[in-house]
Amino acid sequence: MKAKEAVGLLITILAVLLLLYEVFYVNLTRGSIGVKGEITTDAILVSTGFLLILIGPWLWLGDVPVAIKKLVEAKTGRKA
Amino acid sequence: MYPILLLLIVLLIYGIAYVFHGKKILEQKIVKADGSKPTPAWEKFDGVDYVPANKYVLYGHHFASIAGAGPIIGPATALAWGWLLPLIWILFGNIFIGAVHDYTAIMASVRHGGVSVMTISENVMGRKARYIFLAYVWFALVLLLAAFLSVAASTYVDVPTAATVAILYMPISLLFGMLVYKVGLNVRTATLISLLLVVGAVLYSFNAPTYLTYEGWIVVLALYSFLAAALPVWYLLQPRDYLNAYLLWAFVVLAVIAPLLLPFLKFTGPAYISFAAKGSAIGAPPGSLPATWDIAWFWPTVPLVIACGALSGFHSVVGSGTTSKQLSNELDALLVGYGGMLTEGAASSLAVILPAALVWDFASIAQSAGIPLELVAKAGINITATPNILKFTGAERFYTAYGFAQAMAWSRVVGIEAFPILFTGFKTFAAWTLTAFVLTTLDTANRLARFAWSEFFDWVKPRSPGLHKVLTNRWIASIISVLIGAVMAYPKLPDPLNPGKFIYAYSIVWPAFAGTNQLLAALALLTTTLWVYVILKVRGGLSLLMLIPALFLWVTVTAALIVWLIFIVPYLPAIYIVGTGTIVAISVGLDFLLIILFIRGLRMASKQ
Numbered sequence: 218m219k220a221k222e223a224v225g226l227l228i229t230i231l232a233v234l235l236l237l238y239e240v241f242y243v244n245l246t247r248g249s250i251g252v253k254g255e256i257t258t259d260a261i262l263v264s265t266g267f268l269l270i271l272i273g274p275w276l277w278l279g280d281v282p283v284a285i286k287k288l289v290e291a292k293t294g295r296k297a
Numbered sequence: 298m299y300p301i302l303l304l305l306i307v308l309l310i311y312g313i314a315y316v317f318h319g320k321k322i323l324e325q326k327i328v329k330a331d332g333s334k335p336t337p338a339w340e341k342f343d344g345v346d347y348v349p350a351n352k353y354v355l356y357g358h359h360f361a362s363i364a365g366a367g368p369i370i371g372p373a374t375a376l377a378w379g380w381l382l383p384l385i386w387i388l389f390g391n392i393f394i395g396a397v398h399d400y401t402a403i404m405a406s407v408r409h410g411g412v413s414v415m416t417i418s419e420n421v422m423g424r425k426a427r428y429i430f431l432a433y434v435w436f437a438l439v440l441l442l443a444a445f446l447s448v449a450a451s452t453y454v455d456v457p458t459a460a461t462v463a464i465l466y467m468p469i470s471l472l473f474g475m476l477v478y479k480v481g482l483n484v485r486t487a488t489l490i491s492l493l494l495v496v497g498a499v500l501y502s503f504n505a506p507t508y509l510t511y512e513g514w515i516v517v518l519a520l521y522s523f524l525a526a527a528l529p530v531w532y533l534l535q536p537r538d539y540l541n542a543y544l545l546w547a548f549v550v551l552a553v554i555a556p557l558l559l560p561f562l563k564f565t566g567p568a569y570i571s572f573a574a575k576g577s578a579i580g581a582p583p584g585s586l587p588a589t590w591d592i593a594w595f596w597p598t599v600p601l602v603i604a605c606g607a608l609s610g611f612h613s614v615v616g617s618g619t620t621s622k623q624l625s626n627e628l629d630a631l632l633v634g635y636g637g638m639l640t641e642g643a644a645s646s647l648a649v650i651l652p653a654a655l656v657w658d659f660a661s662i663a664q665s666a667g668i669p670l671e672l673v674a675k676a677g678i679n680i681t682a683t684p685n686i687l688k689f690t691g692a693e694r695f696y697t698a699y700g701f702a703q704a705m706a707w708s709r710v711v712g713i714e715a716f717p718i719l720f721t722g723f724k725t726f727a728a729w730t731l732t733a734f735v736l737t738t739l740d741t742a743n744r745l746a747r748f749a750w751s752e753f754f755d756w757v758k759p760r761s762p763g764l765h766k767v768l769t770n771r772w773i774a775s776i777i778s779v780l781i782g783a784v785m786a787y788p789k790l791p792d793p794l795n796p797g798k799f800i801y802a803y804s805i806v807w808p809a810f811a812g813t814n815q816l817l818a819a820l821a822l823l824t825t826t827l828w829v830y831v832i833l834k835v836r837g838g839l840s841l842l843m844l845i846p847a848l849f850l851w852v853t854v855t856a857a858l859i860v861w862l863i864f865i866v867p868y869l870p871a872i873y874i875v876g877t878g879t880i881v882a883i884s885v886g887l888d889f890l891l892i893i894l895f896i897r898g899l900r901m902a903s904k905q
Contacts, residue, residue: 236464236465240505244505249506255508256509256510263464266464270467270468271528272524274471274532275529278479279532280344281344282478284481285344285348285349292335293340297344
């Protein structure tokens, strides 16, 4: 595994844990994520999870999928 | 008039238009689409922006991007004229202008390597037109980013459960993409898994609000827009928009089912109220003097009110921006471009105008449907304070009409006592649908701004390739636009029209957006009309099918902008005159400059 992929995997795990913790544990125990009209730690954590989940899997698995590459190469005759 | 009859007429008109106007004339006779020609998605494949997509996936992306809040808020506001005139405009504008504009923008771009309609203008109107056009569009996109950042942030503050849905929706979309592209699962199974998760997320979110301040959401959404606009399309944009299409279809199909369940209820709303509505309908800022005058004449101002539902300049930027770079086959463009526009018209007419026309007078419709007024009150509608739909603001009109019509229909199935809970449920569903499209538009607009930015700096490349590489780097180009948008959406300024209250900075120039967007539509349609005439060499009656709508739109939008300059701008506070007034004045100047370039291009082509 390349360094970039390892970082991506770590970010993905962190993002998933943050989202699961906030959306399920925090919401089920407190009835909401965050407090109305305030910037709370929970709101920051869930937002961080929301943004990190966009980056993590891309770094981890985000090369152009082989299936698409092969399709393009077959159609155009050029290396994609 | 029975809603079911009108519904059938509308559906029939769309069906006929798709086959005869779209396929037989536009696709086969004017553009002569060829399924064997390689598209830019294959020829310029880069794994980030140029990536071939399945036509249904692309349809989902194109539709979700062009929809935004436009097909919903505009028609709801247009009810100030009654429901018939807006419906006629949507059908007419949608078929003869909007769908032609969107389809030809995609096809012109596909035939020019996937560049934007603004860059294509160079081939038919000259180099000056191209750079003026690109700068104008880039600015309009930044303004759009500011407005949509603000709309999304305000919605999440007002409807915190919608924020939770959005947060859960992203990982599900990414999962769908990974299942299809990485795991190799077939699309049907992956769709089923993802949709089950989406339904689960939506149901869970009913009791899971996420609270953050307006300013906090602006920062989070700006970061989201920055990342989403620079990430590869196959990774987030395609899967997310593909799933969004199901949300949209659920929304439209439900809108069609409701009149089927209520076949004998009649409209309670007036088909026609007045030819001249209040100035507030065409964007005169609330509290200003023109907002209270009857200056919103249906013609020429209707395009300033009903944008996306009938036609919108933003669509040509999407069509020749993200869509053309993903089109796998020229023959897919009809479904994606023409079909996408008709679907948007259907969303406007079937999901906004018809429900509103049906439930216009709450007491009257409740009586006809046999719903006790106590249940209506229990649903949160105070019939004394709000006897009809016009008492609500644009967005609220839509939520209320949609929720009310659905609750009436489904309470016949599950029992009349369920009316209040059904009303709340469908009203929330309508709000979620709106925000899903707003979020999509937010990152597509930033991606498009990046494209416009990159195309604008083409001239730097031969002089300084290194500088060009930095300027057009996708991460740098993405952050510049969204940063300016966020700066315009974040700060509050004292509202000069309502002392003691505040407005967000972008509001100073936002009233001009409707005009600039529709002017863009007129200019884009003139460009593709000229493209058809000059490059495709289509002449005679077929070319008139594009030329007449293009000139009609130009005259209409120009007249509407002049109405703005004469009747609204002089009566605004100084800060609005500097912001909005300057933009409208520049737009009118640009409008005349580009029509001169258009006529010159047409004359030169005629001599050839």
